[in-house]
Structures are given as structure tokens and as C-alpha cells.
Amino acid sequence: MRRVLVPLAGLAALCALALWQLSAPKALPPDAFDGFTGHPKAGELVFHAAGCASCHMAPQSDSPELAGGMRFASPFGTFRAPNISAHPVHGIGRWTVRDLGNAMIYGTSPAGQHYYPAFPYSSYGRMALWEGGLQDIADLHSYLMTLPASDSPSEPHDLAFPFTLRRGLGLWKQLFAQQAWVTPLDTENAHTLARGRYLVEALGHCGACHTPRNLLGGLQTSAWLSGAANPTGRGRIPPIDALEWGERDLTYYLKTGFTPDFDSAGGHMAAVIASLSKLPESERAAIAAYLLDLAARPR
Ligand code: HEC
Ligand code: HEC
Known part of the structure; x- marks a missing residue:
């Protein structure tokens, strides 16, 4: 019995380790944006081409405040768009351009967690394949910082277990968020x-x-x-x-x-x-x- 169980447990541990590694969030190199300067006017066009407002504007609002709150129904539960205004606490006012790059290209948060693909980084990630893609992110970042700050806190998603566990999204990304x-x-x-x-x-x-x-x-x-x-x-x-x-x-x-x-x-x-x-x-x-x-x- 022991002779079978010990190697099996070893194999299970190895598999778990491999899955854990495969599901690790990815990030851009620390110097990815060295030498880039963002231009808000150009960033405004990236913002419109990428339709950020259509999800991040507060519902029924027409101010350019990206306060979030919109709901997205899905088979996994309901997602809520977060506040991405320039507010330093409730929005992304303290984010660096690389933080934004990691979110858009890899769906990775500044704290190293996975975002849900309701945020369409599986499309935005293809910016990494475009010559001016990083410049577009630098421009977008500088534009977002010119928009008004909103102090409404982001609201939590309403998801069923196990979809509440973000780590598992790493495996999802391996399957469906490849950049090609x-x-x-x-x-x-x-x-x-x-x-x-x-x-x-x-x-x-x-x-x-x-x-x-x-x-x-x-x-x-x-x-x-x-x-x-x-x-x-x-x-x-x-x-x-x-x-x-x-x-x-x-x-x-x-x-x-x-x-x-x-x-x-x-x-x-x-x-x-x-x-x-x-x-x-x-x-x-x-x-x-x-x-x-x-x-x-x-x-
Ligand atoms: C958030 C969801 C969503 C996104 C993103 C989206 N579409 Fe659509 N699209 C729709 C829906 C819904 C309709 C049907 C509109 C209607 O019923 O009048 C539609 C209709 C269309 C039509 C008309 C098709 C027809 O036969 O009448 C075109 C063309 C189109 N979309 C192009 C695009 C392009 C190009 C993009 C990307 C730049 C895009 N869509 C992104 C939801 C979307
Ligand atoms: C189809 C709807 C949709 C569009 C379009 C969209 N987002 Fe999002 N975004 C979301 C959702 C939903 C989340 C929450 C993801 C999560 O919690 O894992 C999110 C999360 C984010 C976050 C993380 C915020 C935080 O507090 O950690 C940032 C930053 C962001 N989006 C920026 C943008 C930008 C910039 C654009 C346009 C280039 C954009 N989003 C377009 C739906 C969208």
C-alpha cells in the first residue's frame, strides 16, 4: 500500500506545483516603459478606440468620470466594472504606466493578482504585438490621469465558488489569452x-x-x-x-x-x-x- 501511496502523493504534489507555476501571473520587465513619454491627446484616441468608457463610466452618467459600477452578467456570476478614475485611493491615480501595461497586456494587477477576462485583456494583450502598442499604453495612461477623480469605491463582483478564486484564472489564460x-x-x-x-x-x-x-x-x-x-x-x-x-x-x-x-x-x-x-x-x-x-x- 505504502509503496503505491508515497509515489502517488509525490506525483500529486508535483502536479500541484506545476499547476501553481503555470497559473502564475505574468508581468512586463521593470524597464518596459523606460524612455516613453505619454501624450494625453494621442491617448484620448486610444481610449475611444478601446471603448474604455463603455464599461467604466457609471451607468446613466454622461460625465467623463470613470467611476465604474456597470454590471456584466455571465454564466459565472455578475461582474462589476471598477472605478478607474484618477482618484488616488478608489481609482488608479497612483498607478504607474507599467501597472496599466501589466493590466492591459497580461490581465495582472499591481498586487500580482489575475483579473477576470470580463476586462477584455485577452484582446488588449495583442497590443504587445503592435509596434506602437506600448506607446499607445503610455499615451492612454497620461490621458486617464487628466480625467476627473471619483471617490465612489469599486463594488465587489457577485460570483459563485470556485470562480471567486483568482489564481485559477492563470490556467484559463494559458488556454485562452495567448497573444497571437x-x-x-x-x-x-x-x-x-x-x-x-x-x-x-x-x-x-x-x-x-x-x-x-x-x-x-x-x-x-x-x-x-x-x-x-x-x-x-x-x-x-x-x-x-x-x-x-x-x-x-x-x-x-x-x-x-x-x-x-x-x-x-x-x-x-x-x-x-x-x-x-x-x-x-x-x-x-x-x-x-x-x-x-x-x-x-x-x-
Ligand atoms: C459590447 C458588445 C459589442 C462589441 C464590443 C462590438 N459589438 Fe458590434 N454589435 C453588437 C450588437 C449587440 C450588435 C447588434 C446591434 C443591433 O441590434 O442593432 C452589433 C452589430 C454590429 C454590426 C452590424 C451588423 C449587422 O448585420 O447589422 C457591425 C458592422 C458591428 N457590430 C461591428 C463591430 C465592430 C467593428 C466592433 C469592434 C470595433 C464591434 N462591433 C464591437 C455588440 C458589440
Ligand atoms: C467589456 C467591459 C470592459 C472594457 C471595455 C474595459 N474594461 Fe476595464 N475592467 C472591466 C472589468 C469587469 C474589470 C474588473 C476585473 C477584475 O476585477 O478582475 C476591469 C478592470 C480594470 C482595471 C483594474 C482596476 C483595479 O482597480 O484593479 C483597469 C485599470 C481597467 N479595467 C482599465 C481599463 C481600460 C484602460 C480600458 C480601455 C482600454 C478598459 N478597462 C476597458 C471591464 C472592462
Whole structure:
């Protein structure tokens, strides 16, 4: 008996150690932002392209105060967006640019804990693959610090056990938050398409809503942007991988929310358009180029 149990216990301990190691939070090197200067004006565009306000603004508020409070229903429980205003205690006023980089690229908090993927770092993490990605984070950080501070404390999530244990998210990240582009690029028209891919796959986190998820909440990249169940449980989010729209219709929709049939964007897409409408026309054109290129690909 002993001869079996002792090695088994040893094996179990080794497995536990391996899982513990695999689930360790990752962080950028300490000098990752050395030599970077953030520019708030440029950061404002990153902020809109990434739609931070659509989740972090207090519900029913139109002030630029990122006080948090919005609820997100999911099969694992209800998440609450935290206060990310410039408040030194209740917000992120004391965060360094590297703290923000670790949160966005690795989903790691300043205290070294994992964030839940309701914060779409599995998309933002692709900023690490883009040449100007770190500069965009430095710009975003300097912009966030110009916004008003809110003293409303962040509210706790309402999750069921075992989802309350953040450490387990490390394994989830190993499976579903790997930093890789979803669509390979052709060389033709590569500049606009590459920009569009950055805006769609990284900043705009379009996949977070438009791509179906598996039972563990990971995005099924093999069905990229092919439509998904609405996480609220009501209705479906439409596919955007095979749009039969003209380029002008699409850029017009991304700016105004009006579809070619004179319908207007509703639900969560209205908030996405509110952010996209603040970008220069060239950015919406790059998003449209990416989506139309995707639609033209054989499947
Ligand atoms: C889809 C909704 C959503 C979007 C979009 C979003 N966030 Fe969040 N964010 C969340 C949620 C939910 C959390 C809480 C995660 C947790 O507790 O693990 C969070 C957490 C954070 C935190 C950690 C705050 C803390 O107190 O530790 C920061 C910082 C943050 N977000 C910044 C941003 C920025 C900057 C953007 C835009 C680039 C952004 N978020 C976009 C939902 C979102
Ligand atoms: C927070 C969830 C969410 C995110 C993020 C999101 N969308 Fe949507 N999108 C929706 C919903 C919901 C609809 C349906 C809107 C409606 O019913 O009017 C929609 C509709 C659309 C449509 C119209 C499709 C049709 O056939 O009518 C397009 C195009 C689109 N989204 C593009 C995008 C792009 C590009 C991004 C990223 C920059 C994006 N969406 C990000 C939720 C989202």
C-alpha cells in the first residue's frame, strides 16, 4: 500500500506545483516603459478606440468620470466594472504606466493578482504585438490621469465558488489569452489591413461580443466574429465575418450607427459606436477594410 501511496502523493504534489507555476501571473520587465513619454491627446484616441468608457463610466452618467459600477452578467456570476478614475485611493491615480501595461497586456494587477477576462485583456494583450502598442499604453495612461477623480469605491463582483478564486484564472489564460493575431495578412493593402486588424482584434475587442465562447468562456477563434449568444441571455449578437455591405455603408455605420436599411444600431453596439464616432475617418476605414477583407476570404 505504502509503496503505491508515497509515489502517488509525490506525483500529486508535483502536479500541484506545476499547476501553481503555470497559473502564475505574468508581468512586463521593470524597464518596459523606460524612455516613453505619454501624450494625453494621442491617448484620448486610444481610449475611444478601446471603448474604455463603455464599461467604466457609471451607468446613466454622461460625465467623463470613470467611476465604474456597470454590471456584466455571465454564466459565472455578475461582474462589476471598477472605478478607474484618477482618484488616488478608489481609482488608479497612483498607478504607474507599467501597472496599466501589466493590466492591459497580461490581465495582472499591481498586487500580482489575475483579473477576470470580463476586462477584455485577452484582446488588449495583442497590443504587445503592435509596434506602437506600448506607446499607445503610455499615451492612454497620461490621458486617464487628466480625467476627473471619483471617490465612489469599486463594488465587489457577485460570483459563485470556485470562480471567486483568482489564481485559477492563470490556467484559463494559458488556454485562452495567448497573444497571437487571429487572421494572417496578405501583403496587398497591408498597411490599412494591419491597422484594421489592430483596431478590431486588439483595441476594439470586437471579438469579445461577436465571437462565440466555449463552456469555459474562452473565445472560439476558429469561428472568429461569426456571431454569438448575448451574454445577458437575451437574443444573439450578429455575425460580422461575412458582411455584404459596401465600404461606404460600413464606415457610415461605424460613425453613425445607421445600417444600409435605415435601421439604427441598438444594444451594446450603440456604446461601441459612440466611441468609434470620435475617431478620425481613417480609423473607421481601416476597420471596414479589415471586415470586408475577412468577408472576401474563402471559408
Ligand atoms: C467589456 C467591459 C470592459 C472594457 C471595455 C474595459 N474594461 Fe476595464 N475592467 C472591466 C472589468 C469587469 C474589470 C474588473 C476585473 C477584475 O476585477 O478582475 C476591469 C478592470 C480594470 C482595471 C483594474 C482596476 C483595479 O482597480 O484593479 C483597469 C485599470 C481597467 N479595467 C482599465 C481599463 C481600460 C484602460 C480600458 C480601455 C482600454 C478598459 N478597462 C476597458 C471591464 C472592462
Ligand atoms: C459590447 C458588445 C459589442 C462589441 C464590443 C462590438 N459589438 Fe458590434 N454589435 C453588437 C450588437 C449587440 C450588435 C447588434 C446591434 C443591433 O441590434 O442593432 C452589433 C452589430 C454590429 C454590426 C452590424 C451588423 C449587422 O448585420 O447589422 C457591425 C458592422 C458591428 N457590430 C461591428 C463591430 C465592430 C467593428 C466592433 C469592434 C470595433 C464591434 N462591433 C464591437 C455588440 C458589440
